[in-house]
Amino acid sequence: MRTETGEKKSRQRRLIFSLLLVIFLTFGGVMITIYQSFSSAFKTIHEPVKKTSDKREETISIKVRDPFSVLLLGVDEREGDVGRSDSIIVVTVNPQVNSIKMVSIPRDTLTEIAGNGTEEKINHAYARGGVEMSIATVEHFLDLPIDYYVKINMEGFTDIIDALGGVTVVNDMDLTYDTYHFPKGDIELSGEQALLFSRIRYEDPRGDFGRQIRQKQIIQAILHKGASVSSILKYDEVVNALGKNIKTNLTLKDIINIQQEYKGVEKNIEQIQFKKGGGQYIDGYWYYLPDKAELNEVQTTLKNHLFTSDTNDSYEGLDITSQK
Numbered sequence: 002m003r004t005e006t007g008e009k010k011s012r013q014r015r016l017i018f019s020l021l022l023v024i025f026l027t028f029g030g031v032m033i034t035i036y037q038s039f040s041s042a043f044k045t046i047h048e049p050v051k052k053t054s055d056k057r058e059e060t061i062s063i064k065v066r067d068p069f070s071v072l073l074l075g076v077d078e079r080e081g082d083v084g085r086s087d088s089i090i091v092v093t094v095n096p097q098v099n100s101i102k103m104v105s106i107p108r109d110t111l112t113e114i115a116g117n118g119t120e121e122k123i124n125h126a127y128a129r130g131g132v133e134m135s136i137a138t139v140e141h142f143l144d145l146p147i148d149y150y151v152k153i154n155m156e157g158f159t160d161i162i163d164a165l166g167g168v169t170v171v172n173d174m175d176l177t178y179d180t181y182h183f184p185k186g187d188i189e190l191s192g193e194q195a196l197l198f199s200r201i202r203y204e205d206p207r208g209d210f211g212r213q214i215r216q217k218q219i220i221q222a223i224l225h226k227g228a229s230v231s232s233i234l235k236y237d238e239v240v241n242a243l244g245k246n247i248k249t250n251l252t253l254k255d256i257i258n259i260q261q262e263y264k265g266v267e268k269n270i271e272q273i274q275f276k277k278g279g280g281q282y283i284d285g286y287w288y289y290l291p292d293k294a295e296l297n298e299v300q301t302t303l304k305n306h307l308f309t310s311d312t313n314d315s316y317e318g319l320d321i322t323s324q325k
Contacts, residue, residue: 043253045244050133050150057146063258068095068307069148072139075216076127077155077200086127086135087155087200088216091143093307096262100269102306104299105213106139107275111288115141122288132248144300145307149251153220155199157246159192161223164242167191168222174211176204195219209289210274273299 061067075088089106108124115137117129126138136147162168168190175185178201181194190198199219205211277292 043244046247046249047252048132048248049250050136052133052136054137054140054146056140056144057148061148063255063262066096066262068093068097070094070146070303070307072136072147072150074127074132074135074150074152075155075220076152085124087124088213089123089135089139091139091145091147091303093145093303094263094266095306096266098306099266100271100306101266102271102273102303104143104273104275104303105210106142107209107278107289109209109280109287109289110142110275111283111290112138112142114138122286143303145303149249149255151249151251152247154246155196155216157242158196158199158219158223160242160246162190162192162195162219164238165223165226168195168219168226170195170198170215170218170222172198172218173214174205176201178204190219190222195222273302275299 061069063069071092071094073088073090073092074086077085077087085108087108089108091104091106093102095101106123108122110123111120112123113119114121114123114126114129114134116134117126119129121129123138123142126135130137132150132152136150139145140147169187170190172183172185172188176183176198178197181197183198183201199216200212201215202208202212207214275289275291275295277295278290279292280287281290282288
């Protein structure tokens with residue numbers, strides 16, 4: 002008989018893999034049967050970008066099961082504000098070794114903003130040059146090609162969640178934000194509550210790392226709810242909300258091919274976090290300064306995973322959580 006902990010870990014494996022394509026894979030099995038209808042709606046989601054990276058010499062193909070990378074951007078875009086990327090996650094997928102690696106980059110990381118000629122917080126790249134500059138900056142920071150991106154408007158979570166009828170998350174810490182109280186344990190969230198929950202930072206002793214955890218929880222909860230039969234039956238309403246708040250250069254065929262060709266990869270996920278760096282005020286602004294040796298190890302780990310079929314990475318010094 003499976004334990005409750007075992008069931009939660011198994012569910013988390015499935016949901017984290019779905020995070021790779023954010024909301025789209027929740028409809029993976031349904032897309033084929035509603036292809037024409039969804040294909041029309043998907044045109045508002047699909048948004049190609051111009052890439053000038055020299056870090057990828059050959060064109061990759063999801064159809065033939067090539068390893069690939071995805072940049073996930075959780076962007077806080079409010080009315081009258083160009084926005085910044087609050088959540089920055091890089092995912093590499095390698096079906097040859099049947100595994101996924103994920104690394105969250107702290108938004109306050111001090112780095113060169115590629116194409117802007119400045120050193121700033123990495124999340125400023127989006128404000129300076131949108132998705133294209135964000136991709137270029139992350140490629141420079143990790144010395145790794147970014148093949149695809151998925152941008153989620155964090156403000157738009159309210160539309161998506163309300164279209165789904167709310168979501169449930171397992172809160173790991175009792176938190177109070179403004180007039181809202183989020184008790185520890187299972188909590189039901191409306192769209193507005195989920196947005197506030199995902200923004201909590203200073204009230205959490207883990208700071209930005211705690212906020213990253215909650216943002217992942219919200220995305221995972223959307224995926225879990227979106228996969229339910231009741232949500233699929235009202236997919237028109239959900240797809241409309243997605244179209245207004247999510248952009249990606251993945252095509253609908255790409256997503257369907259991932260559903261068909263990359264099955265089983267979600268059973269072996271490794272999450273990597275930067276732990277050795279530290280914070281520092283520079284000219285009155287707080288920055289996260291990554292440890293150079295740790296950054297080199299992260300770069301090597303991801304590059305080995307993306308470019309080789311037999312990885313013998315050295316994880317010494319890295320904080321890696323394996324889910325198998």
